[in-house]
Amino acid sequence: MIEVKHLSKTYTTFERGHTLREVVKTLVHRPMKEIRAVDDISFTIEQGEMVAFLGPNGAGKSTTLKMLTGVLHPSAGEVTCLGLVPWKQRRQYVRRVGAVFGQKSQLIWDIPPSDAFYMNKAIYGVPDKEYNETLDELVELLQVGDIMRKPTRQLSLGERMKCEFIMAMLHRPELVFLDEPTIGLDMIAKESIRSFIRRMNERKITFILTTHDLEDVELLAERVMVINHGKIVVDDALSGLRSRLGAKKSVRLTTEQPVPDELPPGLRLLQRSGPLELELEIDTDVLPLKPFISHFNESYGILDMAIEALPIEAVMKQLYTTDHAKEHA
Amino acid sequence: MKELLACWAAVIRVKLAEQMAYRSHFALSVLLLVIGDLVVPLVTLLVYRSGASFPGWSLHEALLVQAVFVLAKGIAFPFFFGMIGTTLSQVREGTFDLLLLRPRPAMLMAMLLGFDPEDFGRLLSGAVLFGFALSGVVVPHWTSWLQFALLFIASIAILCAMSLFLSGLLFRWVGSSRVFDIFDAMTGFGMYPGTIFSKTMQNILTYVLPIGLIAFVPASALLGRSGWGSLWALGSAALLMLVGIWYWNRMLKNYTSAGG
Numbered sequence: 001m002i003e004v005k006h007l008s009k010t011y012t013t014f015e016r017g018h019t020l021r022e023v024v025k026t027l028v029h030r031p032m033k034e035i036r037a038v039d040d041i042s043f044t045i046e047q048g049e050m051v052a053f054l055g056p057n058g059a060g061k062s063t064t065l066k067m068l069t070g071v072l073h074p075s076a077g078e079v080t081c082l083g084l085v086p087w088k089q090r091r092q093y094v095r096r097v098g099a100v101f102g103q104k105s106q107l108i109w110d111i112p113p114s115d116a117f118y119m120n121k122a123i124y125g126v127p128d129k130e131y132n133e134t135l136d137e138l139v140e141l142l143q144v145g146d147i148m149r150k151p152t153r154q155l156s157l158g159e160r161m162k163c164e165f166i167m168a169m170l171h172r173p174e175l176v177f178l179d180e181p182t183i184g185l186d187m188i189a190k191e192s193i194r195s196f197i198r199r200m201n202e203r204k205i206t207f208i209l210t211t212h213d214l215e216d217v218e219l220l221a222e223r224v225m226v227i228n229h230g231k232i233v234v235d236d237a238l239s240g241l242r243s244r245l246g247a248k249k250s251v252r253l254t255t256e257q258p259v260p261d262e263l264p265p266g267l268r269l270l271q272r273s274g275p276l277e278l279e280l281e282i283d284t285d286v287l288p289l290k291p292f293i294s295h296f297n298e299s300y301g302i303l304d305m306a307i308e309a310l311p312i313e314a315v316m317k318q319l320y321t322t323d324h325a326k327e328h329a
Numbered sequence: 330m331k332e333l334l335a336c337w338a339a340v341i342r343v344k345l346a347e348q349m350a351y352r353s354h355f356a357l358s359v360l361l362l363v364i365g366d367l368v369v370p371l372v373t374l375l376v377y378r379s380g381a382s383f384p385g386w387s388l389h390e391a392l393l394v395q396a397v398f399v400l401a402k403g404i405a406f407p408f409f410f411g412m413i414g415t416t417l418s419q420v421r422e423g424t425f426d427l428l429l430l431r432p433r434p435a436m437l438m439a440m441l442l443g444f445d446p447e448d449f450g451r452l453l454s455g456a457v458l459f460g461f462a463l464s465g466v467v468v469p470h471w472t473s474w475l476q477f478a479l480l481f482i483a484s485i486a487i488l489c490a491m492s493l494f495l496s497g498l499l500f501r502w503v504g505s506s507r508v509f510d511i512f513d514a515m516t517g518f519g520m521y522p523g524t525i526f527s528k529t530m531q532n533i534l535t536y537v538l539p540i541g542l543i544a545f546v547p548a549s550a551l552l553g554r555s556g557w558g559s560l561w562a563l564g565s566a567a568l569l570m571l572v573g574i575w576y577w578n579r580m581l582k583n584y585t586s587a588g589g
Contacts, residue, residue, distance in 0.1 A: 095432035104423070119343045122338070
């Protein structure tokens with residue numbers, strides 16, 4: 001469905017300092033700087049996949065996404081999505097594609113979402129019958145029937161985001177790009193949006209998601225691509241991503257005796273929430289669980305214990321910092 | 330074509346609905362545009378009342394040039410000039426991405442989404458002024474009306490081309506709202522009969538910056554002052570329009586979006 005080969009994007013930007021002298025200097029000469037936002041990446045995505053693009057700010061995720069949507073022309077490389085080249089056959093392509101941007105609204109601020117939907121219907125040339133059927137279904141799924149005729153500016157962020165999804169799905173796209181779709185939403189709204197995405201994905205609609213909300217990734221994505229410094233540093237299933245960093249787990253403990261800061265090899269203190277409560281990271285390759293539990297029970301007396309997979313945040317943090325360290329080595 | 334018209338009708342409907350959300354703002358904007366467009370004709374009226382005049386032009390003839398200018402803006406502004414504002418804000422914010430995600434030509438989408446019903450106020454002031462100016466001149470012959478109709482189309486095409494040039498500039502001069510001042514400075518001369526300027530200036534305003542073709546040439550045709558030869562302006566307008574389209578599409582390639 002999506003085939004990307006040696007994709008690169010370089011752009012030039014100007015830079016200046018913040019002093020008055022530097023500001024005045026830029027009136028005459030602006031030093032240009034070349035930025036390689038995306039650096040020779042290749043991957044394929046199959047129909048019906050739900051893929052998350054992750055990476056720190058400025059890593060190249062959004063630029064990659066913009067090239068995949070046909071908004072930006074690449075500097076080099078090839079992309080075929082749905083059998084089309086996005087930036088060359090843009091109009092044909094975007095007819096089959098949807099997009100939701102958490103920070104860029106497609107709705108019209110002063111008028112109800114239903115008017116914006118109507119405009120999109122005309123722009124996409126969706127027949128009346130198909131439009132009515134799709135709209136009814138989406139309204140039902142997202143439970144937004146009572147807000148459709150309220151001006152957009154009077155809607156809550158969660159309600160607006162649901163309407164953004166309707167806007168993006170009205171023309172029944174086969175491929176949907178989601179850029180931070182749950183940003184700023186409360187837990188209820190997040191859950192509702194995630195459940196909607198899952199329902200749509202069950203219909204073999206492909207989703208490509210970029211987010212900093214790792215809960216979105218854990219609950220939605222089957223596959224994760226981590227981009228850093230314009231390169232794909234990981235392309236794996238979520239479980240595979242976790243196992244890349246070794247057999248590490250998170251252990252939350254409540255003990256009878258305080259545990260000292262000095263810990264045996266294989267253990268790392270993550271946080272201390274009280275004198276007798278702490279969270280540890282355990283590398284079970286170095287210190288298997290059985291000797292760890294018996295040692296801690298004998299030495300400090302375990303009152304309560306919870307062992308969990310390492311949170312994805314910790315995995316990502318480690319991945320970003322490792323990559324950053326390699327870059328500066 | 331049918332789909333395009335439906336698309337256009339839907340956008341106009343939505344844009345009108347958007348304006349109706351703030352009716353007093355809409356009414357005030359229309360009123361201010363009407364008043365603003367009538368300032369130069371009122372000054373012209375005062376000039377003539379004081380005994381001065383544009384040499385070779387009666388008051389109503391001079392007002393006809395200005396009326397044609399305002400009428401042309403009354404059509405070009407709502408339909409084409411909104412794209413300058415759309416480009417100005419959306420390129421700077423990076424929301425032009427959303428426009429490129431629509432399955433229609435980007436230029437058409439920029440024009441459609443820039444449609445501004447407020448600017449129809451200019452059409453109203455132009456129509457009133459046109460009626461007043463015509464009431465004081467000899468009733469034009471039908472051939473003059475035909476020439477005028479064709480040249481008026483050329484006038485709209487020239488204004489459309491100008492909007493394409495100014496909008497295109499904004500892909501490179503990101504966020505430069507001074508493009509509106511460029512337009513005002515360039516077209517200010519178009520409100521007056523071309524013959525009041527020196528020969529060199531007349532040539533510049535006709536052949537280099539075709540400002541004279543917006544109002545002076547069509548109004549002259551309606552007054553029977555020029556023959557069929559003035560229809561060369563049609564070719565000139567068509568050429569300018571083609572160059573405008575080419576330029577806009579070329580400048581679109583400079584679009585770099587904004588950080589994500």
